[in-house]
Amino acid sequence: GAGVSQSPSNKVTEKGKDVELRCDPISGHTALYWYRQSLGQGLEFLIYFQGNSAPDKSGLPSDRFSAERTGGSVSTLTIQRTQQEDSAVYLCASSPGPGKDGYFGPGTRLLVL
Amino acid sequence: AQSVAQPEDQVNVAEGNPLTVKCTYSVSGNPYLFWYVQYPNRGLQFLLKYITGDNLVKGSYGFEAEFNKSQTSFHLKKPSALVSDSALYFCAVRAPERDDKIIFGKGTRLHILP
Secondary structure, three states: OOOOEEEOOEEEEOOOOOEEEEEEOOOOOOEEEEEEEOOOOOEEEEEEEEOOOOOEOOOOOOOOEEEEEHHHOOEEEEEOOOOHHHOEEEEEEEEOOOOOOOEEOOOEEEEEO | OOEEEOOOOEEEEEOOOOEEEOOEEEOOOOOEEEEEEEOOOOOEEEEEEEOOOOOEEEOHHHOEEEEEOOOOEEEEEEOOOOHHHOEEEEEEEEOOOOOOOEEEOOOEEEEEEO
16 A cells, blocks of 8 residues: 655755645554654654644744644645755654554655755 | 663674664653664665564564663664665654654664675
């Protein structure tokens, strides 16, 4: 079956613009995660959705970052007024439920000029 | 809050030699522990996990990891390294009794020298 997909695969934007990154999780997976991987850095946790529970937003680095998950499926990560330090690979993962394996998408490579 | 430490940014091993990539964790309650691998220009791939049971866990590509509760470690090992094992390796921890976030270490770049 299809894995986690993310779009776009690459995004180049100008500083100050807003961007939206999309994640399509594996069908039926109740958990969805967003991570950021900056050059030379590890995986930084951003936000976590589990079913209908309120999302865990504790990893979002600033109020310019937000995410939604509609209908318990597709998720959109929005970065407003992008800054050069937002340049990174944004990874999405989904999981069938608590404690289950996470499956990662290929990521969206964001470059802010 | 849970955390993961990978003390080595890079590990170099000669092909055919055993390799170890270190990971220690901090979490309240019983941890779920994972190793993921990221090959160049590819996404993260699951390698292995520990949830309960035997402390020695075997995974993909001949890798294994040993859960040591007293040392709060989950080191990744392989008896004989291959050049194709060269990649970025991430250790991760979950605490499903708490909030089930998956927290990753910073990653260790493994270089296998031919």
